[in-house]
Amino acid sequence: MPALGAALAALWLAAPAGAETRPPYGNTVEGTLLGAPVALDPAAAQSHAEITVAALVFDTLYAIGGDGAIEPHLAVGPPVLDPAGTTAHVALRHGVKFHDQAVMTAGDVVDSLERVRGAVGWLLAPISAVHASGDGIDVVLRVPGVEVASLLALPQTAITRRGQAPDPVRPVGSGPFAVDSFDRAGRMLALRAFDDHFAGRPYLNRLVLRWFDTPDAEVRRFETGQSQMSARGATVFGSAPKFQATSIQSPAGVLVFVGFGRQHAAVTGEPGFRRALDLALDRSAVATITTGELTQPTRLPLPVDAGGKVLDPAAAGGNAAAALTALDDAGRRVGALAPANRAGLTLAILVDETRPDDREIALRVARGLQKLGIGFTIQAVSAEALRDRARGGSCDLWIGQIAAPTRAAAVWWGAAFAAGNDGWAQRQLQAGAIDLAAAAQEFDRRPPIVPLMFRAIRMWHRLDVHGLAFDASARLGFADLYWPGGHP
C-alpha cells in the first residue's frame, strides 16, 4: 500500500508537470499566406506563399534552421564527399511515409531530384546526376566544392511521391501537414495534421491558410476572431485591438523586383530602358509601403547575408537626371524611347491581386515611369495569370517576388537571372559555379530584373497562439504552432 500510495502520488505530481511542459494537441488555427500559391508543386515554388506551403506539405533532404544553419531533415547526416569531392553520398532516413502511407524510398528521392534538374534547370545545375546508392543517394557534382546541403535544402528540391509532379489540388507529400482542400476561388488552403510525419505530428489538428485581395480584409478577419494571425496589423484603423496581439518578424529575405515582359519587347527588352527605370525609382518610397516590417532597398538581387548591400537613403531616392540620360541613350537605339515618342508610350504593370502590397509597390514603379515621361497602367490579375503572363512574356512590367531560403549568393543570382528568363546564370552554374563579380557585371550590363527591396514578413498573432516562428528564409513554421484556448 505505501508503494501504491507513493506511485499514485508520483502520478498526481507528474500529471500537472506534464501538462505544463507539453503543448496540447488539437484545434484549428486560421492563418495567412502572403498571396496566393499558384501551384502546390514544390518544383515550381517561387513566391513566399509557395515556399511556405511547400515546407508544410513536403520535406526536403536538408532544412534551414532558425539561425540559418543547414540541418539534416530527410537526410540522416551531412553529405559525405568522396575523395575527389565530386560525389556526395546522402544517407536517408528510413520509414519516412508519404501522406498516402507509402514509404519513401531512395528511388522517390532520386526521381524527385532528377525532375527538379529538368524542370528548374538552373537550380541544380552544379549537379550532373543523382543515383540511388546503398542507404541513400549519390549526388554527382560537375565540379568539386559545391555546397550540396544548401542546394538540397531549397524548397524546390522537396521529395514527391515517385518523383512525379504532385496532384495540383490534393498533392501527396511527406510534410507535417496534408492537404485537405485547395480552393482557389475561395482563397483558402486547408491542411490537416499528418499523424505519421517522421518528425512528429503537429500540435494543430487543422490549419487553414487564407489570402486576400485587400489589406483591410485580412485585418478585419483577425479583429472579428475568425483568424488568429494577420500580416497587416491587428487593427483596421489603429484603434485598440479586440484581441491582445503581438508580432514576430522574419529576416528581410523576400526579394521584390520588377520583371519585364515582351509586349513592348523593343522597349522593355532594351537594357538602357531597364537601367533608366532602375535609376528613376525612389526605393526609399518603395520601402515604406509595407506594414512596418524591415525593408532593405536594393539594386542587387542579393540579401545582406548573401553579400548584398542596403542602399543608403540618398542612393535609394534614385537619380532622375541620370535616369533620363540613360533613357535618352536608349532612345537612340529604340525609336519608341526617343524623347518625342515617350509621351505616346504606355506600359502596363501587372500585379498579383492577392498581394495588396504589390499594388502599392507598382504605384511607386509607376512614379518611376512618370519621371521618365512614360505612361502606365496597373492591372491586378490572379496569381496564376500573373505567372503565366510573366513566363509567356505577354506583359510589359510585372511585380515579382523571389523567396530563396539560402545564403548562397549563387542561388540568388541564379534565381534573379531565371526570373528574367535569362539563361546566363544557368550556363555559369552548369560550368561549375557562378563568378560573383562577373554576375554583378552581367547584371549591370543587361539587368534581367530590377530589384526593389528585400523585405521581411511581420506576422501579428494573438497572444494565446504559441509556437509561431520564421525560419531564416522568412518562412512561417506552423508545425510547432499550438493554441490552447482554441476551437476544437
Next chain:
Amino acid sequence: MKLRGRFTLALALAALVPISVAAVVTREVIARRYRADYQANRDSAKKRLDAEIGQLRTQVKNVATTLATHDDPLVGWLLLELAKSSSHRLDYEHTRTLEQSSSRTMRGLSLDVLTITDRDDRVLCAPHARGKVSEANHPEIRDRARRSSGATFFALEDITTEDGGKTEVRQVLVAEAARSAQDGPDEVWVAAGRKIDEQLLVGIRDEHRVDARVVALDGKVLVPAAADWARLSQDEPIRIALPGVDGRAAVAWIEIAVSDGDMAHVLGNITLTSAALALAALIGVVLIGLLVARRTARDLDQLVAGSLAAARGDLDHRVPVRSDDEIGAVAAAFNFMMEDLKTSKERLVIAERIAAWQEIARRLAHEIKNPLTPIQMAMDTLRKTWRKQHPSFGEILEESTTTVMEEADRLKHIVSEFSGFARMPKPEFQRLDLNELVRSALALYQGGAAPIEIKLADPLPRIDADKNQLSQVVLNLVENARDAIGQRSEGHITVSTRLGEAGDRALLIVEDNGPGIPVDLKDKVFAPYFTTKHTKGGTGLGLAIVHRIVSDHGGRIAVVDAPGGGARFAIELPLRNGTALLTSRI
C-alpha cells in the same frame, strides 16, 4: 409651248408662289426668335459658370485655410507627432495612421487632392496619388503656397484611379489652394483641391441646349462634354480661362457651347414641310390643271379642227357645245359663224355665179360684139354696093363674105373656148411623180427656139394630183412664158420643183426672163378673160384655168418678179389630197 402646258404652268406658279412666300416669312420669324433665345442662353450660361467657379474657389480656399492650422485634427496631430520625433520624421506607425487619417479627411471634406509635405519637401501623405507617398523632392507644394499667397488657383494634378483590377493615373484639373502650417521647427505644406469635373458643369448644362467641357492648353479634353460637342459648338464656344498659380496665365479653359435650339433643324423642318406642301400642291395643281387643260384644250382642239375644216372650205363642220362657259360660248359662236359663213358663201356663190354670168355675158357680148361689127359693116357695104350696083360688087362681095366668114370662125372659136372653160371637170386624183409629170409635159418643147431649163428636186415625194390637169398647168405656164419672152434671143425659161421647207407640200416654179408683169396687173392675171394678148388671139383664160386647177388641188399660186427680171409663177401643192395649206410659203 402649247396652251395646255402654259395653263398648267400658270396654275403651278399660282400655287407655288404664295406657299414659298409664306414659308420664307415663317422661317425668318422663327429664326429671329431662336437667335434672340440663343444669345440670352449664352449670356446666362457664362454668368452661371462664373458664379459656380467663384463659389468653388471660395470653398477650396476656406478648406485649405481650415486645414493648415493647429486646430485641424489631421495637421495638428501631424505637427505634434513631428515635434515629438527627434528626427522630425514619422515612423511607420504614424505614417500608416496619417495615410488612413488623410484619406478620411480628404473624403470628409469632399476633396479630390490632398498633399502634405514636410519641411524637407518629402510627401507625407497624398491619398489621391499614393505612389508619391514618401517621395522626396516635391518642392512644388511649398512653391505653390508661396506664389499663390493662399488664393485658389488651378493646376493639373495626377490622381490615381482604380477601376476593378486596373489602376491608372489620370491627369485632372483641380481648383487648389496651398498653405503652410508651422509648429516650432516643424513646418508642413498642405495643398487641398477639388477637381473640375462634371459636378461643376452640371449646373449650367441643359440637355440639348447648353453644354460645357474643360480643355487643357494643348487642346486635350480634360472633362468631356455630356452631349455631342460638335453639334452644339457650331458657333465659337464661350471660353473661361482658369488661371494658374500666378493668377494670370491660364492652365486650362472651360468652354461653353450653347445650342441654337436646333434652329437649323427646326428651320430645316419648316423648309422641308414647305417644300413638301409645295410639292403636294404642285402635284395637285398640275393634275387639276392637266384635267382642266385637257378639257379646255379638247374643246379648243375641236375649234381648231373646225377652223381647219372651214379653211378647207368645209363649212358644214360643227363643234360640239359641251358647256355653258366661255369655251362653250366660243364653240357656239364658232358654229354660228360657220352657219353664217355657209349662208354667206352660198349667197356669195349665187352672187358670184350671177356676177360670173354677167361677166361672161359681158365678155361674151364684148367678144361677140367685136366680130359683129365687121360683119355688120361688111353686110352694110354689100347692101350699099348692091343697091348702087357697084361695078366692083363682085370683089366687094368676095371681100365682105371673106370677112364675115373670118369673123364667124372667130365667133365659133370664142364660143368653143368659153364652152371648154365652162365644162372644166373636177380633178381625178392619183398618186403621181411631179418630176415625171414635168419631164413628160416639157418633152414637147425639147429643141424648141426658147431653151427651157429644168431643175427638179430629187427625191421629191409623190403627190395626189390629176395628171392631165396638172400637165395643162405646166403647159399653160410654159406657153405663157414663151409668149413673154417672144423672139428675144436671150430668152430663157426655167422650170423647177422642190419640197417645201415644212415637208408638207411640193413646189412647182416656172420663171422666165421676159419683161415681167407690171405691179398693177399682178392681181388681175388670174382673172378669166384678162389678157394682154388680144392682138395675138389671147382669150384671157389660160392663167384662169391654171388658177382653177391649182385651187381644185388645194394648192396656191402666186406670181412674183423673177430675180433676174421676168415673171415667176410659183405653185404650192399639198402632198395629200384634202390637206389644206393654211399658210403660203411662197
